[in-house]
Amino acid sequence: MLVCAAGPLMASQMSKIERGRYLVEEVAKCGECHTPKGPDGQLDRSRWLKGAVLDFQPIEPVPGWHKTSPDLTRQGRLWMKWGEKALLNYLMTGLTPSGKPADPPMPAYKLRADDAEAILEYLKSLK
Numbered sequence: 815m816l817v818c819a820a821g822p823l824m825a826s827q828m829s830k831i832e833r834g835r836y837l838v839e840e841v842a843k844c845g846e847c848h849t850p851k852g853p854d855g856q857l858d859r860s861r862w863l864k865g866a867v868l869d870f871q872p873i874e875p876v877p878g879w880h881k882t883s884p885d886l887t888r889q890g891r892l893w894m895k896w897g898e899k900a901l902l903n904y905l906m907t908g909l910t911p912s913g914k915p916a917d918p919p920m921p922a923y924k925l926r927a928d929d930a931e932a933i934l935e936y937l938k939s940l941k
């Protein structure tokens with residue numbers, strides 16, 4: 815149980831961010847593609863979800879394969895271009911504002927609204 819001195823509303827907001835962190839870091843592993851790796855091969859926490867050049871590629875060519883992933887933090891262009899509603903819709907349907915899925919290897923997630931919202935709250939909490 816999360817205890818927050820600022821009261822129950824803050825506490826529920828906190829647990830939403832924590833749930834988003836859990837989904838991003840432990841379940842969907844967004845960082846594996848959206849965080850650059852350092853020289854030691856580990857994800858670079860100082861550039862967490864800031865977008866990366868992928869360090870893997872398919873053996874056979876895959877049409878539309880995207881070698882880079884965008885910055886997912888609120889400071890990134892994606893938030894500016896899409897806005898929160900489109901991002902939420904994307905995580906729930908797997909469809910971008912153009913009505914199409916993103917390019918591979920981005921998975922087309924079809925999350926529940928509360929999970930998608932938690933992920934966005936977590937992304938907003940990142941610097």
Ligand code: HEC
Pocket residue numbers: 837838842843844845846847848880881882883884886892901904910915916917918919920921923933
């Ligand atoms: C297997 C690698 C991989 C994983 C895991 C991954 N992504 Fe991506 N993601 C990509 C790539 C590559 C792109 C660029 C695709 C494109 O521009 O069409 C991308 C694009 C995106 C976009 C923008 C889509 C667009 O069309 O511009 C969003 C939003 C996104 N990812 C969010 C997430 C979130 C949130 C997670 C975890 C829940 C996640 N990604 C996990 C590789 C990944």
